[in-house]
Amino acid sequence: MSKLIISDLLHHNSENFAVRIDHLEADAGKILCLLGPSGCGKSTTLRLAAGLDNPEAGNIHINGEHVAGDGVFIPAEDRHVGLVFQDYALFPHLTVLGNIQFGLRKMKAKARREIAENIMEKLDLTAFSDKYPHMLSGGEQQRVALARALAPNPRIMLLDEPFSGLDVVLRNRVRDETVAILKETGTTALLVTHDPEEAMRMADKIVLMKDGRIEQQGTPAELYSNPKSEFVASFLGDVNRVSAFATPEGLQSEIGLILHENAKDITGDCEILVRPEAIRLRPVNNDAGPTGRVLQSRNLGAYCLVDLELPSGRTIVARAATILQPEDNQICAISLDQRQVFLFPS
């Protein structure tokens, strides 16, 4: 079942930047990530879903209810959605309990208290009940913001870059906690982020946006291994660009023969994209395969990054297991994992 459906949407934001979304669906209980560089329209989309802005054209449905479009507009206060901002936007004049109870209006005091206590226990906030937001750490504030948004049992949870205010160490922990609580409560979530790692770590489905349009949507694995455009491939991970030219056997490049399904359409020169981990290095044997000279290699713990100079002078980066780290100036033979080589029609 789809919780949120956005269709044929057109909207200009305050900077007169147009956002066009043909179709976007968030499935019940899943986490959908809106991913993209800053200024791609992902926050605008979130605001439209929240009911903070009214779209110029198109329709939005939440839980099957028509909430925007064709003359209908249900404003944010009646939409029953939860919202968590990057800066949490906690109410500094209310305690943690007051913040969490803020959205629980039309019920008896006892019921409000019960719901708030329940959610505080789930998020490990009970001890902070009477504290004011400024007395809490960043991670704690983030949990309060999440609890406040979850308390009224929203139909969908909207999160706008909710982890970017946290330091790196805390961020990963809070991400996992957030995923856990969203899954536990069965909440459907729409998460906006510019960080591909965050999107891949958290999302059930990623919607990658660019210039106000959806570039590609799918599972994290699909987007990473099967990008539909150069932009998608390079946004989700590092890529090397290598030039190649068409031959009867396939595309010939400095790093070997490319057997790509799109290769048959190519005549003349082209450029291929290769993920660093697709480039495998081994000591040179006598065979006449492609080679590269190691300029330098950096050990990053579990793996190492190797800068290679190809015979043409072009440099590429390969990723190798640490135990296979080559020495500087060593000449290595190169072989390719063909599944991680991308070729896009120009």
Place this chain on the structure above:
Amino acid sequence: MAALEPTQNLVIRKTRSRGILSLMGSGLSMLVALFIAIPILVVFGFVFVPAGDIWAHLASTVLPLYLVNTLILAGGVAVLVLSIGVSTAWLVTMYEFPGRRYFSWALFLPLAMPAYIIAYTYTGMFDFAGPVQTYLRDLFGWSRQDYWFPPVRTIGGAILMLGLVLYPYVYLVSRAAFLEQSICALEVGRTLGRNSWGVFREIALPLARPAIVTGLALALMETLSDFGTVQYFAVDTFTTGIYRTWLGLGEPAAAAQLAAMLMGFVFLLVILERVNRGARKYYHTTGRYQKIQRAPITGYKAALACFACFAPIFFGFLLPTGWLLNESISHPDSFLNTEFPKLALSSITVAASASILALVIAMLLVYGNRLSGQQSNSMVRTICLRIAAMGYAIPGPVLAVGILIPFGFVDNAVDQFARAQLGVSTGLILSGTLFALMFAYIVRFLAVSLNTVEGSVEKITPSMAQAARTMGVTGFRALFKVHVPIISGSLMTAMLLVFVDVMKELPATLIMRPFGFETLAVRAYEMASDERLSEAAGPSIAIVLVGIIPVIILSRAIGRSRPGQKSGEES
């Protein structure tokens, strides 16, 4: 070792000279603070001096009246300034409607109108003999007993007059607070089920509360210290009571005790707010600012918003200024006379001297404090700074009492000593001189220049000074190359603000001026008191016109104050 010596010497000399400088600095600021604290200390000191029968007399006759009138006045003004100031600030910050841009600065204009002047104008316009009632009588053929017209010169009239000119204090601070608020918090409030009214009431208003209370406190201090309006409307408050007890009954001790009670009110206001605030902090928990998206309003709602913003500007500024202009043009003799240039000159002279003096003292205090930031006695200096800034909270008549009592004491002592030892009478050396008047201005308005200078000097971070130092720019050269260019704009502002405040000041000038010394404010008051309202128009319009200058400065400064918003975008 020998090679090292000169450097070591230099270091020692430097530290020593810094030490002496800072010692001088701290001594100076303590001295200034002590000097400025004299009137306050005197007033509170008199609480313990038995005033004898007069106190019992006051308590059984006029005191309850003073108390009730003062409370009604303060309460009424509070309601009026809050409702006008907060609502207009919210409208111009959060909504888009025709004329909003103009309203956002024009709402400051009534700040240029001293309360006593608007009181004369409204009396002139709406009294029995004024144009409005005359017109109504002519139109309907009424005579005196035939109709009822709201009387101007009542406590209700005083509340209206003070409210109309004091609401900008609340408008100013609430607008600044609303501009600074996190839009995200308001938007989260929306998703948690609040409509725009709910968001205003439950989030924006509580967050702006400390700022609003500050503005309210300023407005109430002005109300409590108002003398011209209540005296003219014959409403007996503490302020007029102090004046009368002092000059009419010749009872300085009782006057000082009344003054102490009045100041007690002021401090109570401040303390109440602090207690009420408790552990809550009103910092926004964010450093991120989103551009405010003003929601457009149209139709009758837009008309209502326009009216809500236009009415205070019209009644607080346009109408009285128009009437004053009209009166001065139809009675050109009210300023085209031989005395007017003299009045203007003496007003400008005292205002200019006081503003320069206040600026110099403020700079000495601020730089004295900065020089020895890390010294152990910095607590003392901070307290000194705060004391020096306290004068703004002291009503003019109270200040006059607090200055004239010790000055009179010194005069008498010197005179007695001279007569006993030298056989000559020295007369009054301090009281009734320009020196005493200037002292009063400094005590009252030092806070204005102090806050402005402090605010701008804070913009010069220690790292800037250190950066200059690494480039070999230190001492006085640093002052002129780094500090002056950065703060010069603010120094001008500080001077102008004090200048205008002194031009407008009435009660302290009235009580403390040297015999025969008149300013524009004093002349306007005297003419109005003699019911020669049209002759008061000339001096009044001059004061109002000068008063517009700081209004412009303020409205510009606040437009630039929102973080993350460029100056051009919002004004």
